[in-house]
Structure formats: structure tokens, C-alpha cells
Amino acid sequence: MTAIDVFNGDADGICALLQLRQNKSGSGQNNQLVTGIKRDIQLLKQVSAQDGDYVTVLDISLDKNRDDLQRILNHGAQVFYSDHHFYGAMPEHPNLTTCINTDSDICTSLLINQYLDNSHYLWAVTGAFGDNLNHSALILATQHQLSSIQFEQLKQLGILINYNGYGADIHDLHFHPADLFKQLLPYNNPFNFINDSQSVFQKLKNGYDEDNKNISNLSSEYQTDKVALFILPDAPWARRISGIFSNELVNRYPDRAHAVVTYNKQGGYLISVRAPLNNKTGADDLCRQFETGGGRKAAAGINHLPTEQLDMFIKQFSQQFTNN
Numbered sequence: 001m002t003a004i005d006v007f008n009g010d011a012d013g014i015c016a017l018l019q020l021r022q023n024k025s026g027s028g029q030n031n032q033l034v035t036g037i038k039r040d041i042q043l044l045k046q047v048s049a050q051d052g053d054y055v056t057v058l059d060i061s062l063d064k065n066r067d068d069l070q071r072i073l074n075h076g077a078q079v080f081y082s083d084h085h086f087y088g089a090m091p092e093h094p095n096l097t098t099c100i101n102t103d104s105d106i107c108t109s110l111l112i113n114q115y116l117d118n119s120h121y122l123w124a125v126t127g128a129f130g131d132n133l134n135h136s137a138l139i140l141a142t143q144h145q146l147s148s149i150q151f152e153q154l155k156q157l158g159i160l161i162n163y164n165g166y167g168a169d170i171h172d173l174h175f176h177p178a179d180l181f182k183q184l185l186p187y188n189n190p191f192n193f194i195n196d197s198q199s200v201f202q203k204l205k206n207g208y209d210e211d212n213k214n215i216s217n218l219s220s221e222y223q224t225d226k227v228a229l230f231i232l233p234d235a236p237w238a239r240r241i242s243g244i245f246s247n248e249l250v251n252r253y254p255d256r257a258h259a260v261v262t263y264n265k266q267g268g269y270l271i272s273v274r275a276p277l278n279n280k281t282g283a284d285d286l287c288r289q290f291e292t293g294g295g296r297k298a299a300a301g302i303n304h305l306p307t308e309q310l311d312m313f314i315k316q317f318s319q320q321f322t323n324n
């Protein structure tokens with residue numbers, strides 16, 4: 001039997017898997033890992049599973065992996081699938097167990113926290129911060145009486161792990177998400193990772209601080225009181241910081257929708273869209289109108305927008321959130 005862990009390379013995917021693999025200490029630590037940059041969500045394509053294999057899938061849209069999920073199930077593997085992205089029609093199969101909820105205040109780390117009955121809630125708080133679900137993270141942190149200092153530390157860690165997932169390809173990243181997961185796995189308590197001078201925490205933080213300095217002078221390309229669009233330069237630092245930059249904009253201007261545009265390898269644009277924090281809806285509807293678009297109600301994206309379609313995108317973006 002082979003056990004395969006398939007997870008999104010962002011904080012939510014990593015923190016969901018950490019909870020599962022720390023739950024039974026020693027078991028599952030040698031599972032095959034399948035992950036990638038945050039935007040690499042068609043991960044089940046890479047999985048070949050046989051009868052008796054066990055596949056865990058975390059934080060990637062079932063809808064975007066439907067055919068490969070069906071193939072894996074048909075080969076006789078057992079699949080546990082937990083996620084909060086759009087899933088469309090739910091496949092029915094005796095080997096499939098799901099833990100899916102697309103509520104905009106839920107992320108995969110929080111679903112796994114419920115599934116494991118709060119046994120590793122510190123990682124769930126971290127993952128929720130990583131997905132910019134600050135309110136949900138705060139509720140969980142309050143339930144467990146975390147101090148405001150602990151709360152800020154987990155927030156910073158969530159942001160840093162999430163930051164590590166952004167880039168056009170794996171070479172833009174400071175750490176391969178599978179390596180970052182392995183670095184984190186020995187720490188049952190995230191505070192020990194943060195405070196361990198031998199851990200990679202400081203390297204992540206330095207990278208983040210360096211990239212963050214570069215965006216302080218950036219101004220918007222298009223802006224109304226309902227929407228704002230920013231175009232970042234064609235550089236690795238810009239591709240890494242783009243997602244965190246979007247989250248910061250959303251938090252700072254909660255009534256406005258945001259689009260952050262970066263350049264992709266195909267010579268087009270990669271667009272990240274965030275619905276207003278105070279009305280977390282419509283980002284997925286907007287992005288799905290474009291061929292390579294998808295995501296959640298609150299946060300969605302387009303992997304490849306040909307440059308000549310940018311004006312059209314701005315028009316639809318503005319329409320979507322002006323009458324929202």
C-alpha cells in the first residue's frame with residue numbers, strides 16, 4: 001500500500017496536512033508528497049494510485065481535479081478529500097470520503113481542525129491566518145485563550161507560509177512547499193518553530209521583509225471607490241509578494257474589491273482577484289468567465305489572461321463589484 005498526501009503549497013494546505021500527520025505521531029511521516037506552487041492546483045494529475053493505496057487530498061478544488069479523482073477511485077484507491085473551493089457535482093463512490101465546505105469563513109485547516117476535534121488547533125489558527133481568514137482565526141484563538149502576543153505570532157507565521165507559495169514556478173519560491181512541510185512537521189507546537197534559531201523561520205521572514213519593501217511605492221493602475229487594480233513588475237520578488245499584497249489591500253480597504261496583476265511565463269497576465277472583505281462574494285463568478293479562471297467567492301484568479309484582454313477584464317471587474 002502506498003499513502004500519498006496531495007496538498008496545496010500554501011499555508012492552508014500545509015497546515016491542514018501538519019494536523020493530520022502530527023495526529024498519530026510516527027504514522028504517515030514517510031508518505032509520498034505531491035504539491036507545488038499555490039496556483040498549481042491540478043495536482044491529482046501527478047498521482048498514479050493502485051488498488052489499496054490511500055490518497056489524502058487537501059485544499060485543491062475537486063472540480064478542477066474531477067477526472068483524475070475519478071481515475072484514481074476507479075483504480076481502487078481510497079480517497080479522503082478535504083477542501084473549501086468550488087466543487088460542482090459531487091462524485092459518488094464508495095472509496096471516497098469527503099470533508100468539504102465552501103462557506104467563505106471556512107478553510108481546509110479549519111475543516112481538519114473540526115475533523116480532529118481541535119487536537120492541533122494552533123496549526124489550524126496558523127492556516128486560517130494564511131488564507132486571510134483573520135476573523136475565523138481570531139474566533140478559534142479566543143476559544144483556546146491564546147494571548148494577543150501568541151495570536152500575532154501565529155498570524156505572522158501563517159502569512160509567511162502563505163507567502164512562500166506564491167511564484168510563477170517553483171524556482172521563484174524560497175522553499176519547495178514539500179520541503180517546508182518537512183521542516184515544520186517535527187514541531188507539534190508552531191511557537192517552537194518560531195522560536196527555534198535553527199529553524200527556517202528567520203530565512204522566510206527575511207525574504208518576506210525584503211520583498212515587502214519593494215511594494216511600498218506602488219500606485220494603482222485603475223481605481224474607483226469600489227475597485228482597484230495594480231500591475232506589479234515582471235520580477236521574482238513581485239510574483240512572490242503578490243498574494244500577500246492582495247491580502248493587505250483587502251484588509252486596509254475592506255469595502256473595495258482588488259485585482260493584482262503580474263506577468264506569467266506565457267507572456268500574458270496572471271491575475272489575483274479579491275472580493276471586498278465586507279462582502280466576500282463574486283470573485284469566482286468574475287474569474288470563471290475567463291478560460292483559465294477559477295477560485296472561491298472571496299478570492300479567485302486567472303492563470304493566463306492575454307495582454308489584449310486586460311481592458312475587457314477591467315470592465316468586467318468593475319461591473320462585477322460596482323453593482324455587487
Ligand SMILES: [Mn+2]
Binds near residue numbers: 013107131
Ligand atoms: Mn485554502
